[in-house]
Amino acid sequence: MADSVYEGMFILDAGRFGRDPEGVAGQIPKMIEGAGGEILVSRLWEERRLAYQIKGHRKGAYWLTYFRLPGTKLPEIQRKCRLSDSILRTLVLKVDPRIVDTLVENAKAGHSAK
16 A cells, blocks of 8 residues: 555644754654655744633644655554653644645745645
């Protein structure tokens, strides 16, 4: 079965991210690559106030990642995200193969992928 491309939005604990950006954000590629995935692009999208508190936090660092991964490994990634103290929330969407290149290029250029 061919690997699928996914868009992951990870809301990180802004306090921990501020103190150790490489360490906190570095968990994401480590999890994905550890599950046999490949990072296409991974970057900070923005830091902002949350609409409501998540686990007692009012601010979050939004981390955008596009990655290639076998679909059978996705539950493993989602479980590790739920267990992480630094990752407050995640949203992972499967990307339509026809628009993968456009989304990845926009993310590399620093534009929001909309």
